[in-house]
Amino acid sequence: MKDGLPLPGYEDVVAAAQRLSGQAVRTPLVHSPALSEHLGGDIFLKPEILQVTGSFKFRGAYNALSKLDADQKARGVVAFSSGNHGQGVAEAARRLGIHARIVMPADAPAVKAEGVRARGAEVISYDREREDREEIAARLASESGAAIIPSFDHPDIIAGQGTCGLEIFQDLAADGISADQLICCVGGGGLIGGINLAAAHHSPDTRVFGAEPEGFDDHARSLAAGERLSNTRKSGSIQDALLSGAPGRLTFAINRRLSGVGVVSDDEALDAVAFGLRVLKLVVEPGGAAALAAALSGKIDCRGKTTVIVLTGGNIDPQTLAEAALRPGRP
Structure with a gap:
């Protein structure tokens, strides 16, 4: 129990999956040869950009x-x-x-x-x-x-988002694959909290990493301090989907098990959007590409590891997409 609300558990994620059956898209877990070669590991993508409304939400x-x-x-x-x-x-x-x-x-x-x-x-x-x-x-x-309806700090929201992780670990198990690590963006922590619930049940040895914007690294600082810390800034990053004021009370209680957080700049996020567009042939918004940015920038090392990267959203405005497409880099 946290502030009058119960912490969700794995059984709540399973129940949420039943409610979402026939409503949410069971997005595929896709192996990426191009990204695997580029990062020197075995890389799988969970493209929640294909979800209803274009994000995991x-x-x-x-x-x-x-x-x-x-x-x-x-x-x-x-x-x-x-x-x-x-x-x-x-x-x-x-x-x-x-x-x-x-x-x-x-x-x-x-x-x-x-x-x-x-x-x-x-x-x-x-x-x-x-x-x-x-x-x-x-x-x-x-x-x-x-x-x-809170955006992240509620047991029903966390459990619903956790179905993304449930699908990941079910699909890995079906193919006889164990993931060394999983990288997911973190704003308020609802999605990565739900993923942590699924990981703890299905694959406790998988290390779960977050990715968040420079200047809004409340999770990285909170994990280091052992308590919830807030951001001083309220705006000013193109990774708009991740600009929460502080970790949630419920989500932080779950996400203390995170193995770390990669803090990425807006330039690195735009580079990841460009890589997604040019190489992966996927449209990802800057905040939704934060986990990919953490891997591409080396903030989280993927060499020699089996890694799942969650692409959390693809709702990008045309101007930002055009800016990313025109950035120098890989064709």
Whole structure:
């Protein structure tokens, strides 16, 4: 139990997988010869860019919304998000017939705000530097009786995201493969927390590493300090999907088992987007490419190791994609 909410367990991930059956995409685990040669290891990719709404966030959102009772569904939901969680909640709400309002920073990529609106949800904009998104969401929920759907620090969200890890380790086992390590981006820690639950059950010897932006390395600093530490900055990175203020209370309790965190610059994230586009033929947004950036930059060594890299989202605005495509580097 943490702050009144129970820590989720492996059994919650399994139950979430049952709810998500027929709703979420079971994304493939793909071996990459090109990346394996480039990094000197045996590299597998989990492309959550192929997930509903273009990111892993649909998993947790649908799991959480599907567990609401009929009365709560009738009163609607409120979420706060820079975009991917918002799109996941919007799509889950659309499928379940629930009205959704999404509190989004005014500087969120337009493609993400458009994705929320296209799925029938209402966008409430705020100033990331001067306003508090959680306070805005709490006020909206108080006025309407809507349920707040957090982006990461909730047992149902963590369990839903954990189905990504469950699929990874099931697919590896089916092929008789053991992963030495897994790299996944970390914002609030919901996805990597859920992956840790699956890893602890299926593959406890697999080392799990995070990847986060320079200037927003709250997990790296928190792990070193042994306590939750916050970021002083609120904006200023193109890795917008990862700009959480601090590790979650629930997620940090789970993610203490992380083997480390690779901290990547925006330039390294853009290099990873460019590598994904040119070499892997995949479209990945900067935050979604953070794990790939940590591997390509050598922040996490993949030489001689079997490594799973999670590509968490592909909702990139055209201008950033064009900038990445024009960067010098591999053809």
